[in-house]
Amino acid sequence: xxxxxxxxxxxxxxxxxxxxxxxxxxxxxxxxxxxxxxxxxxxxxxxxxxxxxxxxxxxxxxxxxxxxxxxxxxxxxxxxxxxxxxxxxxxxxxxxxxxxxxxxxxxxxxxxxxxxxxxxxxxxxxxxxxxxxxxxxxxxxxxxxxxxxxxxxxxxxxxxxxxxxxxxxxx
Amino acid sequence: xxxxxxxxxxxxxxxxxxxxxxxxxxxxxxxxxxxxxxxxxxxxxxxxxxxxxxxxxxxxxxxxxxxxxxxxxxxxxxxxxxxxxxxxxxxxxxxxxxxxxxxxxxxxxxxxxxxxxxxxxxxxxxxxxxxxxxxxx
Numbered sequence: 261x262x263x264x265x266x267x268x269x270x271x272x273x274x275x276x277x278x279x280x281x282x283x284x285x286x287x288x289x290x291x292x293x294x295x296x297x298x299x300x301x302x303x304x305x306x307x308x309x310x311x312x313x314x315x316x317x318x319x320x321x322x323x324x325x326x327x328x329x330x331x332x333x334x335x336x337x338x339x340x341x342x343x344x345x346x347x348x349x350x351x352x353x354x355x356x357x358x359x360x361x362x363x364x365x366x367x368x369x370x371x372x373x374x375x376x377x378x379x380x381x382x383x384x385x386x387x388x389x390x391x392x393x394x395x396x397x398x399x400x401x402x403x404x405x406x407x408x409x410x411x412x413x414x415x416x417x418x419x420x421x422x423x424x425x426x427x428x429x430x431x
Numbered sequence: 432x433x434x435x436x437x438x439x440x441x442x443x444x445x446x447x448x449x450x451x452x453x454x455x456x457x458x459x460x461x462x463x464x465x466x467x468x469x470x471x472x473x474x475x476x477x478x479x480x481x482x483x484x485x486x487x488x489x490x491x492x493x494x495x496x497x498x499x500x501x502x503x504x505x506x507x508x509x510x511x512x513x514x515x516x517x518x519x520x521x522x523x524x525x526x527x528x529x530x531x532x533x534x535x536x537x538x539x540x541x542x543x544x545x546x547x548x549x550x551x552x553x554x555x556x557x558x559x560x561x562x563x564x565x566x567x568x
Contacts, residue, residue, distance in 0.1 A: 291464040295456075299472040304557055307479055311564040375539035376461045384466065385542040389525040392545070393510050395468075396552050400507045403556030410563040412496045 265320045267313045275306035292380040362387075435484075442484040449477035457550045461539070467546035471553025478554070479561045487565045496562055499555040506552025510545045517541065 264270045278301030285294035349356035366383055374382040384392050453474035460466030482490035514525040520537075522529025527541020 292466070292469075295464050295469045296472070299469055299476065303476050304472055304479065304561075307476075307483065308560060308564060311561070315564065315567050373535060373538060374542060375535045376542055378461055378463060378466075380464075381460050381466050381542065381546070385545055386527060386538055389514075389527075389541075389545065392549070393514070393525065396507055396510055396549050399556050400503055400552055403503055403559045406560045406563045407500065410567045412559070412563045412566060 266318065267320055268310070268318055271306060271309035271313060274309065275302045278302040278305070438484055442480055446477050446481055449480065450474060453477060457546065460546055461542065467549030468553055471550040472557060474550065474554040475557030478558045482561055482565060487562055490562060494558050496559060499559050503552050503555035503559065506548045506550070506555065509548030509551065513541050513544050513548070
């Protein structure tokens with residue numbers, strides 16, 4: 261078993277994992293997902309992780325007790341998820357419910373109805389537009405949450421000539 | 432990071448193409464892989480690279496947080512606004528076909544506008560989170 265105490269290395273491993281996943285999405289012909297995975301997972305998230313590590317500490321605290329409960333919980337959840345995949349239809353199975361329901365309509369009528377040749381964009385932005393609005397709201401909420409917790413806009417010092425974008429010292 | 436000459440020069444060379452590529456992904460999302468979300472992340476990544484190399488004070492000059500917050504709100508409102516506009520046009524919420532006399536054309540226009548909203552919101556939020564994390568002590 262490989263363990264990493266160095267969080268910097270762990271963050272980089274996570275980024276590499278995302279990049280490999282992106283390659284896997286390309287192999288599975290899901291280029292839009294691969295694009296997102298590479299940009300978000302391997303790119304921006306890694307930077308955020310590194311910044312968080314820079315703000316806290318570079319090494320994991322050494323645990324004095326073995327974390328049996330978390331290990332058991334992860335193994336149990338992982339086992340359940342793997343058990344759940346046994347009932348999934350085979351990869352690319354034309355009889356799968358996902359291929360039978362609305363997918364044929366999207367594939368056949370998508371371009372005629374939306375004028376957009378990229379079916380993924382047509383589904384995300386038009387057929388599932390309300391879901392995407394929800395996703396954008398989630399991202400917006402994440403940004404607002406970070407702002408509320410860490411705060412960057414409120415640094416308007418008394419006597420500072422310019423707006424908040426001048427060189428303001430923290431202390 | 433003032434001493435890393437190679438990093439600074441290469442970043443200055445790379446950032447404009449990254450931002451341009453983001454705009455390409457934004458506008459080309461209808462025809463190829465990509466769309467507002469990916470474009471927003473790439474645009475944000477370009478700004479984040481600038482912030483990483485030149486520091487957050489320089490980044491504040493380029494992307495003032497106050498402006499970013501306004502832009503993030505604007506992006507979400509643009510998306511929801513298209514929904515309201517389609518209601519005014521006689522359709523359901525987010526039924527873009529009502530935006531134009533021709534339903535297909537209306538759909539296409541609606542998709543382009545909401546993708547721009549997504550792109551603006553995502554790029555601003557990514558940059559906001561970066562600035563907040565980078566300056567937090």
